[in-house]
Amino acid sequence: MTVAPRDGLGVFAGYHSPQVDVPIRLNTNESPFSPPGQLLAAWTKAVGGMNLNRYPDRSAKGAIRAIADFHGVSPEQVFIANGSNEVLQSILLGYGGDTRVAASFEPTYAMYETIARVTSTPYVALERDSRLLVDLNRGIDDLKVSKADLVFVCTPNNPTGLLEESGLVDTLLGRFGSLVVVDEAYGQFNDESSVPLIQRYDNLVVVRTFSKIWSLAGMRIGYAIADKKIIETLWRVALPYHLDASKALLAELSFDYIAEMEERVSFLISERERVQDRFGSLDLSFWPSATNFILFRPKIGHGHRLWELLLERGVLVRDWSRWPRLDDCLRVTIGTKAENDAFLAALEESLELL
Numbered sequence: 001m002t003v004a005p006r007d008g009l010g011v012f013a014g015y016h017s018p019q020v021d022v023p024i025r026l027n028t029n030e031s032p033f034s035p036p037g038q039l040l041a042a043w044t045k046a047v048g049g050m051n052l053n054r055y056p057d058r059s060a061k062g063a064i065r066a067i068a069d070f071h072g073v074s075p076e077q078v079f080i081a082n083g084s085n086e087v088l089q090s091i092l093l094g095y096g097g098d099t100r101v102a103a104s105f106e107p108t109y110a111m112y113e114t115i116a117r118v119t120s121t122p123y124v125a126l127e128r129d130s131r132l133l134v135d136l137n138r139g140i141d142d143l144k145v146s147k148a149d150l151v152f153v154c155t156p157n158n159p160t161g162l163l164e165e166s167g168l169v170d171t172l173l174g175r176f177g178s179l180v181v182v183d184e185a186y187g188q189f190n191d192e193s194s195v196p197l198i199q200r201y202d203n204l205v206v207v208r209t210f211s212k213i214w215s216l217a218g219m220r221i222g223y224a225i226a227d228k229k230i231i232e233t234l235w236r237v238a239l240p241y242h243l244d245a246s247k248a249l250l251a252e253l254s255f256d257y258i259a260e261m262e263e264r265v266s267f268l269i270s271e272r273e274r275v276q277d278r279f280g281s282l283d284l285s286f287w288p289s290a291t292n293f294i295l296f297r298p299k300i301g302h303g304h305r306l307w308e309l310l311l312e313r314g315v316l317v318r319d320w321s322r323w324p325r326l327d328d329c330l331r332v333t334i335g336t337k338a339e340n341d342a343f344l345a346a347l348e349e350s351l352e353l354l
């Protein structure tokens with residue numbers, strides 16, 4: 001006999017990004033580089049000496065202190081979890097639920113809706129304007145009409161790659177007045193961060209991840225920075241010892257390699273500009289990116305067919321072609337120089353065949 005899952009999960013598909021085994025995978029915005037060798041050597045050595053028979057430090061003090069120092073905040077303003085997705089889930093466990101409404105401006109990161117559903121939080125999809133940016137005045141009106149208690153703002157936004165207008169978050173915090181969650185998964189790619197605003201607003205949470213620039217997607221580490229009352233709530237809904245000892249240590253040690261991280265950012269930005277320059281001479285439109293990925297669309301349409309043609313040439317990109325407002329769009333992650341060249345060659349060939 002089949003037992004039905006909890007109400008609200010019935011027709012719901014969950015996260016879906018195919019993991020296809022092809023030579024060139026440019027579909028999930030990971031870093032193309034391994035973490036720095038010295039970091040891995042220091043970490044594996046330390047892990048060898050750990051007392052794994054004991055539960056880890058429940059408050060992950062070392063990692064929390066390193067994150068706090070990096071951002072110039074106090075340790076009481078930092079929460080850490082298994083990837084920023086788990087941070088987002090903790091936020092909804094703490095501030096969502098069936099009597100609260102969560103909102104975000106679409107198209108945006110699909111996990112906001114997914115995690116809202118998983119935590120029984122009603123979700124409202126608000127619209128971006130024709131530029132695919134959040135229109136501040138309309139956005140605030142829409143938030144009020146939808147009676148949202150919490151809004152996710154992803155900046156730079158995934159999958160568009162666009163940075164929101166400066167001042168958006170600040171104004172939203174003052175005028176919306178409820179919880180604003182700013183997802184800065186790609187925050188290292190520009191100088192605009194909402195982190196300094198946490199000293200002025202106690203309704204802001206900034207979420208960051210080690211999955212992209214820190215080259216640690218496989219390790220699942222993310223964190224939140226917010227007023228200490230919010231951070232206390234996040235710790236309250238986290239499972240005891242939710243972060244394993246080896247992961248907490250890796251997060252802590254990573255901050256000894258900031259220069260390497262910044263070097264990767266510069267490299268990826270220069271490659272991104274190179275790929276965008278090439279896009280300019282092809283039959284494509286694209287959104288100028290503030291991240292390590294680019295959203296683009298063949299001018300003659302047939303986005304899904306283009307995705308297939310690229311895959312046949314061993315290049316996997318992300319297919320957004322059937323998403324509302326993203327008709328025919330694909331998203332490519334910036335990889336190594338060789339990967340980007342292979343992508344561009346496959347793209348030119350595929351566009352000829354389209």
Ligand SMILES: *Cc1c(COP(=O)(O)O)cnc(C)c1O
Pocket residue numbers: 029082083084085086109154158183185208209210211212217220221222
């Ligand atoms: C990649 C990404 C994340 C990262 O999620 P993790 O769970 O930390 O791997 C979060 N938000 C956005 C918008 C992303 O693109």
